[in-house]
Amino acid sequence: MKKCLLLFFIFFAVVPLQGHAQFNRHIIRLKNKTGTPYSAGNPAQFLTQRSIDRRTRYAIPVDETDLPVTPWYIDSIRSAGNVTIINTSKWLNQVCILTTDAAALARINSFDFVLSTAPIAARVASANQPVYKQLDPPFPAMPATPSAVQNVTDFYSYGSSYNQVHLHNAEFLHNYGFRGQGMQLAIMDAGFLNYLTLPTFDSARNNNQILGTWDFVNNNTSVNEDNAHGMSCFSTIAANMPGSFIGTAPAAAYYLYRTENISSEYPVEEQNWAVAAERADSLGVDVFSTSLGYTTFDNSSFNHTYADMNGNTTIIARAANLAAKKGIMVVAAAGNDGANNWHYISTMGDADSALTIGAVNINRQVAGFSSYGPNSDGQIKPDVAAVGSSAVIANAGNGQPTFGNGTSYACPIMAGITTCLWQAFPEINNMDLIDGLRQSGDRFDNPNDRTGYGVPDVKKAFVFFIKSLHTQSAIISNCNAVFNFNMKAADGMQVVIERKLPSDTGYVAITTQNFNGSFASRLFSYTDSLGAYTSGVVIQYRIQMNIGADTSFYLDSVTLSYNGPCAPVTERKICPGAATYFSVDTLPGYSYQWQADMGEGFTDITNNSFYNGVSSTVLILNNLPQNFYGYKYRCMQTNGSTTLYSTPVTLKFASAWTGTYSSSWENSGNWRCGIVPTQYIDVTIPGGISNYPVVNSNAACHALATLPGASVVVNNGFKLDIVGH
Numbered sequence: 001m002k003k004c005l006l007l008f009f010i011f012f013a014v015v016p017l018q019g020h021a022q023f024n025r026h027i028i029r030l031k032n033k034t035g036t037p038y039s040a041g042n043p044a045q046f047l048t049q050r051s052i053d054r055r056t057r058y059a060i061p062v063d064e065t066d067l068p069v070t071p072w073y074i075d076s077i078r079s080a081g082n083v084t085i086i087n088t089s090k091w092l093n094q095v096c097i098l099t100t101d102a103a104a105l106a107r108i109n110s111f112d113f114v115l116s117t118a119p120i121a122a123r124v125a126s127a128n129q130p131v132y133k134q135l136d137p138p139f140p141a142m143p144a145t146p147s148a149v150q151n152v153t154d155f156y157s158y159g160s161s162y163n164q165v166h167l168h169n170a171e172f173l174h175n176y177g178f179r180g181q182g183m184q185l186a187i188m189d190a191g192f193l194n195y196l197t198l199p200t201f202d203s204a205r206n207n208n209q210i211l212g213t214w215d216f217v218n219n220n221t222s223v224n225e226d227n228a229h230g231m232s233c234f235s236t237i238a239a240n241m242p243g244s245f246i247g248t249a250p251a252a253a254y255y256l257y258r259t260e261n262i263s264s265e266y267p268v269e270e271q272n273w274a275v276a277a278e279r280a281d282s283l284g285v286d287v288f289s290t291s292l293g294y295t296t297f298d299n300s301s302f303n304h305t306y307a308d309m310n311g312n313t314t315i316i317a318r319a320a321n322l323a324a325k326k327g328i329m330v331v332a333a334a335g336n337d338g339a340n341n342w343h344y345i346s347t348m349g350d351a352d353s354a355l356t357i358g359a360v361n362i363n364r365q366v367a368g369f370s371s372y373g374p375n376s377d378g379q380i381k382p383d384v385a386a387v388g389s390s391a392v393i394a395n396a397g398n399g400q401p402t403f404g405n406g407t408s409y410a411c412p413i414m415a416g417i418t419t420c421l422w423q424a425f426p427e428i429n430n431m432d433l434i435d436g437l438r439q440s441g442d443r444f445d446n447p448n449d450r451t452g453y454g455v456p457d458v459k460k461a462f463v464f465f466i467k468s469l470h471t472q473s474a475i476i477s478n479c480n481a482v483f484n485f486n487m488k489a490a491d492g493m494q495v496v497i498e499r500k501l502p503s504d505t506g507y508v509a510i511t512t513q514n515f516n517g518s519f520a521s522r523l524f525s526y527t528d529s530l531g532a533y534t535s536g537v538v539i540q541y542r543i544q545m546n547i548g549a550d551t552s553f554y555l556d557s558v559t560l561s562y563n564g565p566c567a568p569v570t571e572r573k574i575c576p577g578a579a580t581y582f583s584v585d586t587l588p589g590y591s592y593q594w595q596a597d598m599g600e601g602f603t604d605i606t607n608n609s610f611y612n613g614v615s616s617t618v619l620i621l622n623n624l625p626q627n628f629y630g631y632k633y634r635c636m637q638t639n640g641s642t643t644l645y646s647t648p649v650t651l652k653f654a655s656a657w658t659g660t661y662s663s664s665w666e667n668s669g670n671w672r673c674g675i676v677p678t679q680y681i682d683v684t685i686p687g688g689i690s691n692y693p694v695v696n697s698n699a700a701c702h703a704l705a706t707l708p709g710a711s712v713v714v715n716n717g718f719k720l721d722i723v724g725h
Contacts (some may be wrong), residue, residue, distance in 0.1 A: 023119035025086065025268050028077055028095040028108055031115045036070045050184075050284025058327045058429045065091050065322060073113055080107040086268075087216065087275040091322040092315065096120065096271050121266035122299055137336040137369035137405050148362075155179075159244040160401045163362040164236070164387035169459040170248055170417045172550055176490065176519065178420040180252030184211065185287045185419055186280035187234055187412065188273055190260035191226020195234060198399030203240035203250065214279065215258040216272040223258045228396035229408065230256065233291045235394035236409055237416035245392060245401040248416025255280055265297045267315060273348070274319035281326050286422065288320075288328055289415035291408035293335040293346030293371075306344055310377040311352030324353035329418055329430040333411040334358045334382040335371035338450075343372045345382065349407075350375040355418065355434050358451045359388025359410040364442070366450045370407055373449040383434065384441050385451035386410040386417075414456070421458050424519060425465045425488070436461045436468075463553050466545065469521075474541065474558045479566040481528040481539065487555065490519035492548040495555075497526055500540040501533065503581035503620050507542060532572065534649065535564035536585035536617050568647035573654035575673035576626050576681065582633050583618045584646045590637045594619045597632040597648070604636075621651070626680035629653055629702060653702075654682040657710075659691030665712075666697055677701040679723045685710040695720050 038045050040062045043052050047066065055062060069088045077095055078085055081104025086096040099105065109117045150162045155175050158165055165171055173179075192213075195201050204210055213223045223230070238254060239247040257280070259272035269292070277288060294316065296303045308314055312321060320330045332354040335346035349356040349371070359367035367389035373381030388410030395402040422433055438444060440461035443454030470487035483497065494514045498507035511526055530539070542557035563585055574580045584592070594614045595602040605611050610628075612620040619633065628651060635646040655673035668676050670693070677683050683701040685693065687709030695714040700721040706712060714720050 023122050024098055024100050025119070025121035025266070026097050026099065026105065026117055027120045027271065028097060028117050029115040030069065030073055030093045030095070031113050033064060033067050033070050033093065034113065035072060036067050038067045040064065040066065047282050048284050051282050054284060054286070054327045057426070060325070060327050065093075066326075069093060069095060070113075073111075076111060076113075077108055080104040080111075083108075086219070087271070089271065089274045089278060089319070091278055091319060092274055094271075096268065096275075120271060120302075121264070121268035137339070156246045156250075157243045158246045159241070161236075161239070161245050161247070161392040164391055164413055165246070165248060165417075167360075167362055167364070167387055167455060168414075168417055169457050170420065172459045172462065173417070173420040173424065175550075176424075176492070176547075178424045178519075180249030180416065180419050180423060183249065183252045183287065183419045183423050184255065184283075184285045185237065185249065185252055185289055185415060186255040186257060186276070186285045187230060187237070188257045188259045188276050188288065188290045189227075189230025189233055189292065190262045191229065191258050192223045192231040192234055192256050193226060193228035193396050194224065194399075195231050195256065196224045198231070198394060198396075200235050200239045200241060200245065200394040200399040204238045204254065209238070209251075209253045211253050211255055212283070213256045213258075214276070216276050217258055217261045217269075223256050226258055227260075227262045229260075229262075229291070230258065231396060232393040232404055233289065233408055233412040235399075236391065236412045237289065237419075239394060239401075241399075241401075245394070248413050249419040252416070252419055255283065255285060260292050265294070266299070267294070267297065267302050270294060270315035270319075270347075273316050277319050277323045277328075281323060281328060286329060287415055287419045288323060288330045289412045290320075290331070290348060291333040291406070291411045293333060293349055295335075295337070295342055295344075295346045304347060306342075307376050309344060309347060309350040309375050311350050311375045311379055312377075314347040314350075316348040317351040317354075320348045320351035321353045324351075324430055327430055329415075329422060329433060330354040331411055331415040331418060332356050333407040334373070336369045336406050336408070337371045338367070338369045345371045345373050345375060350381060352377070352379055353431070355384070355414070355437065356382040356452070357388075357407060357411045357414045358382035358385040359405075359407045360385045360451060360455060361389035362387055364455055365389075367405065367407075369405065370410075370450060373452065380447050380449075380452050382407075382450075382452045384414065384437055384453050384456050386414040386455070388413075417456075417458055421461055421465075424462065425469070427469060428465060436464045439464055459551055462547075463551060467553075467555055470555055472543070472556055472558075474560060476530070476560050476562055479529070479531045479535075479564070481530060481541065481560055481562075483526045483528070483541075484523070485525070485543070486521060486523050487545070488519060489515040489522050489545075491516055494546050495524075496544040496546065497528070498542050498544060499528065500542075501581060502537050502539075502583065502618050503579040503622075505579070507540070509544075530562055531566060532569060533562070534569045534581075534583045534646075535562045535566055536583040537562050537581070569649055570647060571650045571652060573652045573682065575655060576653045576675060577623065578673075579620065579622045580651075581618055581620050582635070582646075582649055584635045584637065586617050587637055587639070587644075590639045590644070592616055593636045593638070595634055595636055597634075599630075602632070602634060602648075624651070626653055626678060629680040652682055653680055654684070656684040656686060657689075657693055659689050659693070663691040663694045665693040665695045665699055679721065682724070685712055 082101040084098040237247040239245045240250040257276040359370040391409035393404040437456045438453040440456045441454035543555040632648045634648045637644040661669045679700040682703040685706045702724040
């Protein structure tokens with residue numbers, strides 16, 4: 001994170017001390033935390049175990065910013081006169097006070113531990129001109145079209161909210177069990193009107209998913225009677241009304257914090273947010289969702305400029321960045337000024353470590369009101385976009401789904417989706433999570449100043465993280481290719497290892513690993529025996545992962561040099577019509593000539609429709625007629641007067657009985673090679689299958705091997721010739 005604080009200091013110099021009289025709320029900035037009874041070595045004094053665990057998981061040290069403000073500093077400030085402590089920010093090391101006592105302010109300013117004092121909000125009855133404060137843009141919100149058709153196999157029946165979920169393929173996460181369980185979100189807003197009674201939140205209330213509330217404006221626990229804006233945002237995450245309205249993380253747990261005073265606009269609200277963020281951090285919250293933005297204030301001396309939108313200057317941006325530094329995922333609305341003279345993002349949307357969300361409709365079209373980036377430091381903002389134009393939200397009167405406009409709704413929609421994605425991959429930290437969401441955006445290769453990296457596809461992000469977290473090793477050992485894998489997988493997921501030999505035109509699946517149980521890191525090994533193949537070649541492998549019918553992708557590929565030493569290969573059995581290869585190790589200075597023995601001794605062969613590579617180390621054999629059964633091949637290697645011959649390899653054709661369709665010997669579908677055996681094909685009948693072959697015609701094979709428990713029945717009047725015996 002950047003550490004540029006210059007403009008923050010300028011902010012506190014905007015209103016000189018002689019202007020304090022018109023203000024009754026002030027920020028007291030402190031120089032240090034000298035004399036604190038708290039220690040970074042004992043974080044349990046001021047952090048919950050859940051908060052400590054987050055820091056441990058992501059190797060985040062507890063530092064001085066985590067220590068509460070020095071208590072005796074607070075006592076001294078309180079005792080300076082007619083002073084009320086509103087709140088304290090340990091991250092910013094500052095105290096917000098309420099006072100109109102000029103002598104008390106002067107006394108506080110003289111304390112040697114005080115860096116500065118500055119007003120932050122006016123008296124309630126001040127004559128300042130209030131700004132036109134509007135949390136949502138004044139555009140009519142209508143049902144979005146066209147409406148997508150939901151898959152009936154989805155875990156949730158989303159009803160009217162399906163479009164805003166499906167735009168990001170978020171139902172994919174829900175279907176695989178990632179619905180927010182075990183995750184915690186804090187929502188900072190202007191109030192959560194009627195959340196205690198609306199049916200939208202029945203599930204969250206009944207399951208005790210609302211873990212706590214606090215009103216940082218009035219310093220009490222009740223947030224149910226205030227503005228409806230926060231409730232509407234909350235509904236896009238937590239709604240659980242099957243067939244009508246489902247939020248993006250309906251199984252998560254929530255803290256509801258009121259930090260915004262809808263009746264006025266002053267930087268004290270940014271201070272409120274910082275204090276709320278610190279409380280949520282100390283409780284161990286994972287994700288913040290904030291649909292608030294600040295640019296202009298009731299007293300213009302506090303106004304932010306575009307230069308302030310550099311990601312590190314305002315109180316709320318600095319606090320957001322510190323929250324991110326503590327490992328929290330901070331999700332912020334970009335703002336609704338896209339159609340106004342000030343059309344830039346607002347703060348905290350400018351914060352360099354926040355995931356800032358712009359607004360689109362369900363057809364990915366940018367909402368006209370969505371604020372423009374970048375931030376003034378040149379960072380791409382917003383980062384990504386979600387549905388904020390005609391978004392489905394809860395009606396404040398009856399809780400039923402209605403429609404609203406604003407990046408205010410795009411933000412919590414994405415915060416809920418982000419929560420579910422992080423639930424799947426707790427190994428990654430918040431900044432890696434942001435990176436994965438950006439990379440899954442539909443504009444990742446061409447970001448712009450309206451939607452940033454575009455609309456994220458969390459199915460792609462899910463694949464991105466599986467790929468980035470998986471590890472593998474592959475070696476040749478004792479004529480075997482040995483693979484070891486570590487990857488995240490669950491029920492409905494499988495890994496397929498594919499191999500490409502020199503004679504293969506494409507990759508061929510050689511084994512499939514299916515997984516059971518919940519999504520977790522899995523270890524498995526596979527050994528591919530190469531003893532039947534001659535060495536002196538490279539063999540290619542690739543690893544495909546299938547996630548149900550949803551997506552298929554390749555995790556990795558590897559090329560192994562198969563150079564022995566191994567026992568000589570003297571026989572090769574293949575399906576008729578299949579390709580194969582023979583090879584020898586490279587000998588510097590030697591030339592190569594492949595030879596075949598067709599029953600009358602070895603003679604040189606030439607490239608034709610059957611052979612390719614006759615003067616190289618690798619001979620490829622294609623489309624061989626069945627009457628080539630028993631031919632022998634070797635390579636003559638020559639260097640001047642020195643001639644070496646490789647071990648001869650005998651070619652044979654073979655097929656195994658599968659009994660896939662019936663017991664009929666004459667049905668080609670019952671044979672592994674897909675053809676009925678002839679006098680040139682060796683046959684194997686395995687044990688332990690349902691159907692054993694019954695011969696109902698005059699049949700033949702070159703050799704017959706019946707494994708324990710297997711049988712072959714030849715019906716009366718027919719015969720089975722085993723011509724090789």
